[in-house]
Amino acid sequence: MTAVLLAIGDEIVGGLTIDTNSAFLAERLRTIGVEPVGTLAAPDDEAAILRALERGLEDAAIVISTGGLGPTADDLTTACVAKLAGQELRLDESSLAKIEERFRARGREMTPNRKAAEAMPKNPAEAMPKNPAEAMPKNPAEAMPKNNRKQALFPEGSVIVPNPTGTAPGFICEVERGGRTRHVICLPGVPREMQRMLDETVLPWLEARSPQQRFSSRVFSTFGLAESKLDELLEGVVAPGEARLAFRAAFPRVQARLTVSGRAGDDLEERLDELEQRVRQRLGTHLYAVGDQGMEETVVGLLRQRGITMAVAESCTGGLIGHRITDVPGSSACFILDVVTYANEAKRNVLGVRVETLSEHGAVSTQTAEEMATGVRRLSGADLGVATTGIAGPGGATPGKPVGTVCIALAWEGGVWSRRYQLGARGRDWLKSWTAQLALDRVRRWVIEDHDEPDPPE
Amino acid sequence: MTAVLLAIGDEIVGGLTIDTNSAFLAERLRTIGVEPVGTLAAPDDEAAILRALERGLEDAAIVISTGGLGPTADDLTTACVAKLAGQELRLDESSLAKIEERFRARGREMTPNRKAAEAMPKNPAEAMPKNPAEAMPKNPAEAMPKNNRKQALFPEGSVIVPNPTGTAPGFICEVERGGRTRHVICLPGVPREMQRMLDETVLPWLEARSPQQRFSSRVFSTFGLAESKLDELLEGVVAPGEARLAFRAAFPRVQARLTVSGRAGDDLEERLDELEQRVRQRLGTHLYAVGDQGMEETVVGLLRQRGITMAVAESCTGGLIGHRITDVPGSSACFILDVVTYANEAKRNVLGVRVETLSEHGAVSTQTAEEMATGVRRLSGADLGVATTGIAGPGGATPGKPVGTVCIALAWEGGVWSRRYQLGARGRDWLKSWTAQLALDRVRRWVIEDHDEPDPPE
Numbered sequence: 001m002t003a004v005l006l007a008i009g010d011e012i013v014g015g016l017t018i019d020t021n022s023a024f025l026a027e028r029l030r031t032i033g034v035e036p037v038g039t040l041a042a043p044d045d046e047a048a049i050l051r052a053l054e055r056g057l058e059d060a061a062i063v064i065s066t067g068g069l070g071p072t073a074d075d076l077t078t079a080c081v082a083k084l085a086g087q088e089l090r091l092d093e094s095s096l097a098k099i100e101e102r103f104r105a106r107g108r109e110m111t112p113n114r115k116a117a118e119a120m121p122k123n124p125a126e127a128m129p130k131n132p133a134e135a136m137p138k139n140p141a142e143a144m145p146k147n148n149r150k151q152a153l154f155p156e157g158s159v160i161v162p163n164p165t166g167t168a169p170g171f172i173c174e175v176e177r178g179g180r181t182r183h184v185i186c187l188p189g190v191p192r193e194m195q196r197m198l199d200e201t202v203l204p205w206l207e208a209r210s211p212q213q214r215f216s217s218r219v220f221s222t223f224g225l226a227e228s229k230l231d232e233l234l235e236g237v238v239a240p241g242e243a244r245l246a247f248r249a250a251f252p253r254v255q256a257r258l259t260v261s262g263r264a265g266d267d268l269e270e271r272l273d274e275l276e277q278r279v280r281q282r283l284g285t286h287l288y289a290v291g292d293q294g295m296e297e298t299v300v301g302l303l304r305q306r307g308i309t310m311a312v313a314e315s316c317t318g319g320l321i322g323h324r325i326t327d328v329p330g331s332s333a334c335f336i337l338d339v340v341t342y343a344n345e346a347k348r349n350v351l352g353v354r355v356e357t358l359s360e361h362g363a364v365s366t367q368t369a370e371e372m373a374t375g376v377r378r379l380s381g382a383d384l385g386v387a388t389t390g391i392a393g394p395g396g397a398t399p400g401k402p403v404g405t406v407c408i409a410l411a412w413e414g415g416v417w418s419r420r421y422q423l424g425a426r427g428r429d430w431l432k433s434w435t436a437q438l439a440l441d442r443v444r445r446w447v448i449e450d451h452d453e454p455d456p457p458e
Numbered sequence: 459m460t461a462v463l464l465a466i467g468d469e470i471v472g473g474l475t476i477d478t479n480s481a482f483l484a485e486r487l488r489t490i491g492v493e494p495v496g497t498l499a500a501p502d503d504e505a506a507i508l509r510a511l512e513r514g515l516e517d518a519a520i521v522i523s524t525g526g527l528g529p530t531a532d533d534l535t536t537a538c539v540a541k542l543a544g545q546e547l548r549l550d551e552s553s554l555a556k557i558e559e560r561f562r563a564r565g566r567e568m569t570p571n572r573k574a575a576e577a578m579p580k581n582p583a584e585a586m587p588k589n590p591a592e593a594m595p596k597n598p599a600e601a602m603p604k605n606n607r608k609q610a611l612f613p614e615g616s617v618i619v620p621n622p623t624g625t626a627p628g629f630i631c632e633v634e635r636g637g638r639t640r641h642v643i644c645l646p647g648v649p650r651e652m653q654r655m656l657d658e659t660v661l662p663w664l665e666a667r668s669p670q671q672r673f674s675s676r677v678f679s680t681f682g683l684a685e686s687k688l689d690e691l692l693e694g695v696v697a698p699g700e701a702r703l704a705f706r707a708a709f710p711r712v713q714a715r716l717t718v719s720g721r722a723g724d725d726l727e728e729r730l731d732e733l734e735q736r737v738r739q740r741l742g743t744h745l746y747a748v749g750d751q752g753m754e755e756t757v758v759g760l761l762r763q764r765g766i767t768m769a770v771a772e773s774c775t776g777g778l779i780g781h782r783i784t785d786v787p788g789s790s791a792c793f794i795l796d797v798v799t800y801a802n803e804a805k806r807n808v809l810g811v812r813v814e815t816l817s818e819h820g821a822v823s824t825q826t827a828e829e830m831a832t833g834v835r836r837l838s839g840a841d842l843g844v845a846t847t848g849i850a851g852p853g854g855a856t857p858g859k860p861v862g863t864v865c866i867a868l869a870w871e872g873g874v875w876s877r878r879y880q881l882g883a884r885g886r887d888w889l890k891s892w893t894a895q896l897a898l899d900r901v902r903r904w905v906i907e908d909h910d911e912p913d914p915p916e
Contacts, residue, residue: 013494015484016706016715018476022499026473036471038506041480041497048496055513248474257474312798318784319777322798326776329852329886331800337808338798340770340780346795346838350808380804394787428787 001034001210004056007041008049008068008077009189021066021187021194032203033213033261034062044074053084053184057177064202067189069168071147078171081184082155085175089153092160095169096152102167103148161185161201166193172205216268217259220279221289223441224454227254233282243275252437252457255292285450288441295440296324296331302447303334303384310443311380312338313351313372315363316390316406320436337380341372351375364389364401366418369409373418377411384446385411388439392428406435410446417446423457459492459668462514465499466507466526466535467647479524479645479652490661491671491719492520502532511542511642515635522660525647527626529605536629539642540613543633547611550618553627554610560625561606619643619659624651630663674726675717678737679747681899682912685712691740701733710895710915713750743908746899753898754782754789760905761792761842768901769795769838771809771830773821774848774864776800778894795838799830809833822847822859824876827867831876835869842904843869846897850886864893868904875904881915 068077377385390406526535835843848864
């Protein structure tokens, strides 16, 4: 079964919004054996939407559209699909009731927030007065605007796709083209709503129609390998026809994905388990995770598993390491403290970096990094101290230390390690991301007692 | 003049890579009066690419493709365009020379990185040995692979678009369709390379061909207004035909964009200046920036302008505030210290939060937030201390403090302010982002002595 993905909206075609829905849909469809064969985007214009739908149905058995299901006049998807299918629009009372209920509930839900919104004093030096809380939302009834009724209209005979987290339901509409039955599936453009509707209703509906072929994928995440190097390492790891192997650079990591297919009832996971063993052997410690996870998840997992606590002292990464670590639920069990010392004074006063170290070697030096790591470890009582210092640019370069000079250090009971890297002037964001990833990778390798260096960035 | 954007590649259609190029192209094209009318994506398949090119040329005067210009067998764009245009492929010696030069230079550039890659000791407890540096890259000659020669082939008569940062040049090829001259412009898929080639060669080429109409836009960034509220506030701010007004939710900010058009020689900036005054009046302090910038840029700008220094104590935001602040070049002038105290012990030991405060009111309380703000201010000597503490979830909720409870505090010479917010359980990432934005907005409003609260999130 093939599919074309169609994003609808002026904001997509005009470049104000990046279409992330089509990629999400494509990935999910492939897991159930539906092959995406193309992507289209059309503006909020009837002729353009109709043309895109027609083209989609020329190329594939299914067109899945996102967007254009809102309540306003420029939301045209439903009307276009009805026209294409030659069906009237019919009001679905059950959907209408849900939309109305949603508006009522929102009115109520907003109350506590409004209550909490006491006014801040006009003069910041004043003590905070306890203003009486606003007891009611600004629109107490929060009645449903009339035009939301439009969202309960569907082409006659459609399968309705409920939207548990928003107002716009979707629908699946049958269309005859060239003597064949094809389908248009319409979902809202809000990613969170669309994703849940896809998983809960659309994928099961599609699976029920194509019970033959099944697909399953596994992702392997690496850091410090160029895509071409990863390709080389995995050459011949699967025999032709055994699985499909694809590569993806998802900065700063590089991933490989294996996809196997079979009939319903085949144990695809078992086949992936076997292939995973071969991949693991080839990649060794370059592989930091099986799955699409960040290095921070692996690090938190390892630290928790071994009962190791960590503290971080950041200069050039500016809080990014802490931010990434604290994105992982449960990180509080191993992450004690992060000190971002952008100023030299703070490096001295808070972390105890010595004046002589800073004056002799500079803030960006392995010596300073080591004293930062040791200092934050002492301050926090953590088992492991990690430090970064570097020149993110655009300013700050000195003779012998160009933009992109970075030092990383680790300190633990009885030992310290540090290294200086030249990562090049590739922009502030790039340098922060790469340095944070590198530091997390050093923590990972320290824990597993593997000390290979990743390749320098390409 | 109209354009269709075409992204080429299996990774796009298959959903492994999100196409960001089309949105970038669309935005840029609109600034010179070229109207994007649709977007297509095609896999690495000759028939599919040819079909997409034909469709694009049906809809618009220009098709701009990205991707498929690489050296390997599945890079088909150039061959497809030549076929479409009925032209032979011809080798461009000057492009070939540049590609070869690039490979030679890369061989040389890699040496210092490899030199720096001393091995880490196998046992982390060992002192770091000074291993001799690898003096040479692994492939010393780094000769150009044969298949890169393909990247110097172009359809006869094309205008070549140089690529200053990568190997694949692009080209502009004339195609006759329905008695009209149309153009296919092919650029590589790597965003950084594509963007520079667009700005340096393609846009000037397009401008030279359509000297009539010019467009100019201005973006207004707000925080704490729902999109519908912003719409309401700006209703009627421009007369019909005077400018185009569009809205965009770019979480956690909401933006309005005004676009004016005129003929070459018209002073569009002057007209935008005048409109900006009206927008400013309507939005007041909800407007935090004119332009597409983050709140952190505004905050760093204000602090530097007024000579105020800041220190941050983060709990639930986990380093995100520091990360955002340090994304701004020059932030080191006002940003002294950030302490991420995830553990209560660290709150006590590093920031001096009192044991009784933690036991009586809990870590997530306005009292703890105030002591964190005061503590980090004292520790750093900064003018302003800012603190966040909250329950990001999924765990950590206690009776009366559900997931999404957040406290923010500011401390300055002679004053302290704090507030508790109920932001709801919308996921960890969401809560960190919103809380960081809210804290930065409180700093902004403190500096400009405006103390309105933003609306609660929708």
